[in-house]
Amino acid sequence: MTKQIGHNLQLDGTDGDIDHTYLIFGVEKEDYAVNIAHVIEIIGIQKISEVPDVPPFIKGVTNLRGQVIPVMDMRLRFNLPWRDYDDRTIIIVLELEGLSTGLVVDRVNEVLDIQPQNIDPPPNWHRNGNQGVINGLGKTAESVSIILNVPRLLSEENMMLTTPPELMAVAG
Numbered sequence: 109m110t111k112q113i114g115h116n117l118q119l120d121g122t123d124g125d126i127d128h129t130y131l132i133f134g135v136e137k138e139d140y141a142v143n144i145a146h147v148i149e150i151i152g153i154q155k156i157s158e159v160p161d162v163p164p165f166i167k168g169v170t171n172l173r174g175q176v177i178p179v180m181d182m183r184l185r186f187n188l189p190w191r192d193y194d195d196r197t198i199i200i201v202l203e204l205e206g207l208s209t210g211l212v213v214d215r216v217n218e219v220l221d222i223q224p225q226n227i228d229p230p231p232n233w234h235r236n237g238n239q240g241v242i243n244g245l246g247k248t249a250e251s252v253s254i255i256l257n258v259p260r261l262l263s264e265e266n267m268m269l270t271t272p273p274e275l276m277a278v279a280g
Contacts, residue, residue: 128224130246132217132253133200135182139217141246141253148201148208150216153193170210172201179210185261204262220253222246227255 130141131150151172156179158168165184169176179199183190191214199210230242243257 125221128221129219130222130253130255131200131219133198133211133213134215134217135186135213136188139251139253140182140213141220141222141255142200142202142211142258143255144219146202146204146258148203151199151201151210153197153199153212154210167212170199172208172210175208177201177208177210179212181212183212183214202258202262204258207262209262220246220248222248222253222255 126143126145129144131144131147132139132141134140154170154172156168156170159166159178162168162178165181167179167181167184170179181190193212196215198213198216200213200216201208201210203209226247227244228247229244241256241261243255246253246255
């Protein structure tokens, strides 16, 4: 199976089961993973228009071929220090329930199959059992990737993003 998902990344050598296929990306020194089923495309940094009254990790909105999408900076989302965007900085466009969101990440690494037996549950850091946006820890021969729960990451409750339609015109 080969599927182009942006730039030079393809789903090559996967077993065809996207439930176990993840896009691995880096933020600071850590590797994170999102299920490939949510990935629409991978693009370079675009013009991002700031929007008032949103959390600091929402950098604003961008116009992606006529579709205005919110853009979340993953460094800021994970309380890491800000750094200027460079030529490796990428926006991963995810889709959930018909809505697209861009994630600004430091780098995109690869696409990997991670089978369920190689995924450990997240550490129980929260007393109420809520694991936040971490779905598990995916182990490969060389590393561990923090697997993100895309529905929780992009939920309105976690993003606190309710952008009025008149502000969405800013990115136009």
